[in-house]
Amino acid sequence: MAAEKNKQFDPTSVLHEIEEKFEMFQILNEDGKIVNKESDPNLSDEQLTELMERMVYTRILDQRSIALNRQGRLGFYAPTAGQEASQLASHYALEKDDFILPGYRDVPQLIFHGLPLHMAFLWSRGHFLGSEIPEGLNIFPPQIIIGAQYVQAAGVALGFQKRGTKSVVMTYTGDGGTSQGDFYEGLNFAGAFRSPAIFVVQNNQFAISTPREVQTAAKTLAQKGIAAGIPSILVDGMDPLAVYAVTKDARERAVKGDGPTLIETMCYRYGPHTMAGDDPTRYRTSDIDSEWEKRDPIVRFRLYLESKNLWNEEKENEVIERAKQEIKDAIKQADQAPKQKVTDFLKIMYTGDMPYNVQEQFDIYTEKESK
Numbered sequence: 001m002a003a004e005k006n007k008q009f010d011p012t013s014v015l016h017e018i019e020e021k022f023e024m025f026q027i028l029n030e031d032g033k034i035v036n037k038e039s040d041p042n043l044s045d046e047q048l049t050e051l052m053e054r055m056v057y058t059r060i061l062d063q064r065s066i067a068l069n070r071q072g073r074l075g076f077y078a079p080t081a082g083q084e085a086s087q088l089a090s091h092y093a094l095e096k097d098d099f100i101l102p103g104y105r106d107v108p109q110l111i112f113h114g115l116p117l118h119m120a121f122l123w124s125r126g127h128f129l130g131s132e133i134p135e136g137l138n139i140f141p142p143q144i145i146i147g148a149q150y151v152q153a154a155g156v157a158l159g160f161q162k163r164g165t166k167s168v169v170m171t172y173t174g175d176g177g178t179s180q181g182d183f184y185e186g187l188n189f190a191g192a193f194r195s196p197a198i199f200v201v202q203n204n205q206f207a208i209s210t211p212r213e214v215q216t217a218a219k220t221l222a223q224k225g226i227a228a229g230i231p232s233i234l235v236d237g238m239d240p241l242a243v244y245a246v247t248k249d250a251r252e253r254a255v256k257g258d259g260p261t262l263i264e265t266m267c268y269r270y271g272p273h274t275m276a277g278d279d280p281t282r283y284r285t286s287d288i289d290s291e292w293e294k295r296d297p298i299v300r301f302r303l304y305l306e307s308k309n310l311w312n313e314e315k316e317n318e319v320i321e322r323a324k325q326e327i328k329d330a331i332k333q334a335d336q337a338p339k340q341k342v343t344d345f346l347k348i349m350y351t352g353d354m355p356y357n358v359q360e361q362f363d364i365y366t367e368k369e370s371k
């Protein structure tokens with residue numbers, strides 16, 4: 001006789017129930033209209049304008065960085081267009097003393113946290129002075145090792161907690177980053193200690209050429225926080241108001257001692273993964289590109305601000321001209337940095353004594369460089 005199906009438990013339905021809970025949270029739709037009045041963060045006119053200025057500035061910085069890279073004047077560059085709301089509206093919810101642990105695509109947030117632009121350019125060129133973060137500026141240099149910043153963020157958040165500092169740590173990774181061991185370790189640790197961390201997953205749909213659907217069986221990336229006991233939310237990452245509102249809420253809970261939050265921002269990168277040579281036309285169609293471009297964060301925010309008489313072409317042109325001028329000045333400043341030496345690298349690696357074999361190399365290079 002065939003065994004009867006046991007109706008007492010059903011792990012499949014538990015999974016489906018959890019997955020169904022993650023609806024994408026939105027406040028401002030693609031036409032620049034508020035669709036969720038109750039959740040409007042009610043930013044002041046000045047704040048709305050400032051956030052728009054930052055997004056426009058970042059779009060120009062992206063265009064100029066791509067051009068500078070092609071001219072051989074920048075090194076590593078990971079394009080940001082399409083991700084402005086995800087990056088800058090999340091950052092906008094932070095305070096000056098909060099700490100940012102960024103991934104390689106998160107240079108704009110560092111700049112608006114206070115990193116001088118020429119230092120961002122030096123970092124791109126692999127110059128050690130680009131990673132010598134000024135005292136009092138609470139950021140780490142962008143992380144290249146996927147997911148590693150999640151573990152470090154958990155540590156920094158625990159440090160804040162132990163010192164009783166009323167600040168939070170914000171860290172960013174991508175959809176691909178959620179497949180890394182470090183991602184789960186960082187979440188679990190911060191969840192267990194209820195540390196003041198905000199984990200942002202920028203789901204731009206691809207990890208280089210690997211589509212999100214192939215990356216993981218999880219229906220959402222937000223649900224990965226649930227396993228670690230962390231409040232988690234899926235948000236329209238092209239909606240600056242929604243991204244700001246959920247991040248602000250996460251910050252308030254973290255500061256109160258209510259622990260970490262995971263935020264999945266649904267977005268898209270318009271450009272290639274990096275400027276090192278991948279060709280997006282080989283792994284995605286122009287139909288997908290144009291679907292996402294219709295949701296553009298700057299277009300919808302512009303429509304919204306124009307409807308409130310807070311924005312016009314003249315204002316936008318002012319920001320564009322200012323951005324171009326500052327980028328020009330910063331690249332000149334970066335050009336004036338001293339040529340870096342092998343001994344510079346070794347010196348910054350070791351604050352105390354060097355191991356004897358490194359010391360030997362250090363001596364050899366000191367000799368060579370003195371000629």
Ligand SMILES: Cc1ncc(C[n+]2csc(CCOP(=O)(O)OP(=O)(O)O)c2C)c(N)n1
Nearest residue numbers: 105144145146174175176177204206207208
């Ligand atoms: C530990 C580790 N494995 C592999 C790589 C190579 N790598 C660089 S970027 C990338 C894809 C990351 O995709 P995602 O997390 O979605 O971030 P995105 O680039 O889309 O912002 C990979 C696999 C790396 N840098 N670090």
Ligand SMILES: [Mg+2]
Nearest residue numbers: 174175206207
């Ligand atoms: Mg990605």
